[in-house]
Amino acid sequence: MTKESYLKPPLSYQQQFEQLSERGLSFEGCEEKALHLLEKLSYYRLSGYWYTLIDNPKRNHKFKTDAHFNQAFELYKFDRELRLLILSQIEKIEVAIRAIIAYECSHSWGVFWLSESKNFKSHAQHTRDLSKIFGEVGRSKELFLQEYKKKYTEDLPPSWIALEVCSFGSLSHIYDNLKGGRTKRNISRKFGLRDDVFATWLHTLVYIRNTCAHHSRLWNKSLTIKATVPTQTSLNWISNFYNIDTRTGNRMHVKHRTYFLLCMVQYLIQSVNPNNKFKDKLDALFTEYNSVDRKALGYTDDWKTEPLWQ
Numbered sequence: 001m002t003k004e005s006y007l008k009p010p011l012s013y014q015q016q017f018e019q020l021s022e023r024g025l026s027f028e029g030c031e032e033k034a035l036h037l038l039e040k041l042s043y044y045r046l047s048g049y050w051y052t053l054i055d056n057p058k059r060n061h062k063f064k065t066d067a068h069f070n071q072a073f074e075l076y077k078f079d080r081e082l083r084l085l086i087l088s089q090i091e092k093i094e095v096a097i098r099a100i101i102a103y104e105c106s107h108s109w110g111v112f113w114l115s116e117s118k119n120f121k122s123h124a125q126h127t128r129d130l131s132k133i134f135g136e137v138g139r140s141k142e143l144f145l146q147e148y149k150k151k152y153t154e155d156l157p158p159s160w161i162a163l164e165v166c167s168f169g170s171l172s173h174i175y176d177n178l179k180g181g182r183t184k185r186n187i188s189r190k191f192g193l194r195d196d197v198f199a200t201w202l203h204t205l206v207y208i209r210n211t212c213a214h215h216s217r218l219w220n221k222s223l224t225i226k227a228t229v230p231t232q233t234s235l236n237w238i239s240n241f242y243n244i245d246t247r248t249g250n251r252m253h254v255k256h257r258t259y260f261l262l263c264m265v266q267y268l269i270q271s272v273n274p275n276n277k278f279k280d281k282l283d284a285l286f287t288e289y290n291s292v293d294r295k296a297l298g299y300t301d302d303w304k305t306e307p308l309w310q
């Protein structure tokens with residue numbers, strides 16, 4: 001494909017409104033609200049939610065009959081609340097993972113295991129990770145770190161202190177680079193997964209956490225980072241990994257879709273809090289936004305029968 005220069009000029013809010021109207025998007029009853037949202041949220045951010053309202057072929061930029069701006073805004077609101085719900089669950093999972101990694105590794109390899117390259121597969125990766133952790137510890141203003149620095153000589157605190165201020169991304173790299181063996185397996189077994197599978201799930205959770213934290217669209221996202229599908233689990237999981245693409249009729253694997261992410265979160269939160277209300281909150285969200293089609297998130301036809309969701 002031959003590249004070309006981008007020559008489209010910026011449009012005023014009124015011009016954006018008029019362009020959408022000319023393409024067939026109705027604003028009946030919400031003209032002022034639409035102009036306000038174009039200003040406060042931006043045309044580009046909202047365009048991801050009205051894209052499904054555009055008729056085929058999409059390149060013609062013509063909306064389907066009866067396409068209304070409020071339909072797109074409802075999807076935006078649903079997506080925003082979905083991201084907040086997922087973030088709240090990932091926070092609980094992340095905290096538990098930090099605690100378990102610190103506990104298991106400290107009891108196997110001592111207080112300062114983070115500093116010792118013999119505990120890791122790749123010396124080069126360990127050097128990179130350790131540099132990041134030193135940076136995160138150095139930048140932290142946490143009182144417990146300030147008190148530690150006043151009292152002790154070691155530059156890097158014990159792992160249960162250092163890991164409290166390292167990023168989730170750093171934590172996922174640390175786990176992935178741990179040498180194989182009983183300690184690494186003990187950590188993943190707390191979540192009913194093999195250690196190699198658990199490592200890919202951590203990377204995926206980091207990606208999704210960053211997606212949610214940066215307010216990016218999640219509702220009908222196709223995931224670019226794909227977690228390994230476990231063949232064995234010790235907790236309730238799903239058995240059907242395929243749905244049918246309504247446009248093409250092809251079977252699609254759910255590991256590329258938001259549904260698989262929701263399954264991951266539901267699976268992991270079982271071990272963190274067996275009495276969690278994630279499923280109930282998710283159902284309440286779909287009830288509130290009853291126009292949202294679960295299939296747009298990659299849900300299978302028989303998802304209700306899966307042990308994970310019962």
